[in-house]
Amino acid sequence: MREELPRLDTHPELRQRLLPYCRLQPGRVWQDPIAGHRVGVLDATEATAVHTLMQGAKATLLINDPPYNMRVGQAATPQLPQLALDEYLTFSRRWVENALAVIATDAHFYVWLGADVRNQFQPLPDFMLLLRQYPALQPRNFITLRNQRGYGTPHNWMWLRQELLHYIHGHPPFQVVYTDIPKILRGYYKQVNGQRRENLARSKSATLRPGNVWVDVQQVFYRMKENVPGCYAQKPLAAIERLVHSSSRPGDLLLDLFAHAGTTLLAGERLGRRVYTCDNDPVFAEIAIRRLEHYRATGETGWQTRTPFPEVDVGV
Numbered sequence: 001m002r003e004e005l006p007r008l009d010t011h012p013e014l015r016q017r018l019l020p021y022c023r024l025q026p027g028r029v030w031q032d033p034i035a036g037h038r039v040g041v042l043d044a045t046e047a048t049a050v051h052t053l054m055q056g057a058k059a060t061l062l063i064n065d066p067p068y069n070m071r072v073g074q075a076a077t078p079q080l081p082q083l084a085l086d087e088y089l090t091f092s093r094r095w096v097e098n099a100l101a102v103i104a105t106d107a108h109f110y111v112w113l114g115a116d117v118r119n120q121f122q123p124l125p126d127f128m129l130l131l132r133q134y135p136a137l138q139p140r141n142f143i144t145l146r147n148q149r150g151y152g153t154p155h156n157w158m159w160l161r162q163e164l165l166h167y168i169h170g171h172p173p174f175q176v177v178y179t180d181i182p183k184i185l186r187g188y189y190k191q192v193n194g195q196r197r198e199n200l201a202r203s204k205s206a207t208l209r210p211g212n213v214w215v216d217v218q219q220v221f222y223r224m225k226e227n228v229p230g231c232y233a234q235k236p237l238a239a240i241e242r243l244v245h246s247s248s249r250p251g252d253l254l255l256d257l258f259a260h261a262g263t264t265l266l267a268g269e270r271l272g273r274r275v276y277t278c279d280n281d282p283v284f285a286e287i288a289i290r291r292l293e294h295y296r297a298t299g300e301t302g303w304q305t306r307t308p309f310p311e312v313d314v315g316v
């Protein structure tokens with residue numbers, strides 16, 4: 001099975017060919033006529049751009065997945081630049097401050113971030129220290145998702161971790177969403193009078209919380225229906241929907257400043273929330289809009305191996 005559109009960061013020439021098929025020029029915002037979502041081609045580090053997107057509105061749930069400042073996979077391309085750490089922190093400070101300017105008094109603030117094990121876990125710890133400078137944001141959780149490779153394999157080590165930081169602003173409501181995770185793990189066991197006792201009774205409960213290790217969420221790859229060919233950093237819909245369920249209510253406004261494959265947008269659409277989102281690349285803004293339209297037309301959450309740009313012959 002081969003994806004009809006290769007990763008765009010490894011094919012800059014392909015990206016150029018898709019640009020004429022993108023409906024938005026930089027600086028422009030698409031307004032969804034059906035559910036009121038907005039998608040812009042905007043730079044998250046520019047305050048005026050974020051205000052163009054929000055138009056005075058405040059978001060109660062922010063889910064941001066900025067570039068991680070590292071190469072993803074084996075690719076080393078100009079599309080995934082690696083900044084010096086201080087430059088990356090300047091970039092981070094700018095988008096965080098722009099986000100804080102449009103956050104509701106009571107809101108959840110989630111950030112996906114990478115940690116490069118080969119490079120002092122950069123930039124995750126530096127970003128966490130940066131957030132200490134904003135006392136209005138209080139840490140609530142540090143969530144890790146299932147990893148496919150790593151400890152136990154001498155080769156093919158997973159050098160890139162992706163972690164999910166959860167902060168709160170004010171006192172936002174939180175709705176516990178139950179999961180099957182402890183059932184999968186079969187609970188904990190303990191030794192009682194020298195005998196091993198498994199905590200099976202606990203794992204049969206109907207009210208099991210996800211905790212902070214989400215082993216039930218698979219990273220997206222080409223065999224999954226939700227896969228969006230061309231994208232290189234797509235987040236799992238299941239994870240984002242868990243955030244939307246637990247940290248927002250129907251009708252709430254969600255904000256994602258780094259749209260990419262439009263996963264937050266799709267999650268909001270499926271769960272009855274409005275989403276304002278942007279990407280500074282017109283191709284990803286277009287993909288996000290198309291993914292929403294494709295979902296509305298077919299009920300499919302992605303294209304799996306098919307291309308989101310069927311009108312462009314990419315010749316692979």
Ligand SMILES: C[S@@+](CC[C@H](N)C(=O)[O-])C[C@H]1O[C@@H](n2cnc3c(N)ncnc32)[C@H](O)[C@@H]1O
Nearest residue numbers: 043044065233234235258260261262263279280
């Ligand atoms: C890690 S991806 C986001 C993945 C997304 N959560 C998903 O599930 O598809 C980061 C995205 O941020 C975009 N980006 C990079 N710098 C940006 C900036 N200054 N403003 C807005 N978007 C930016 C990139 O084009 C890329 O699509």
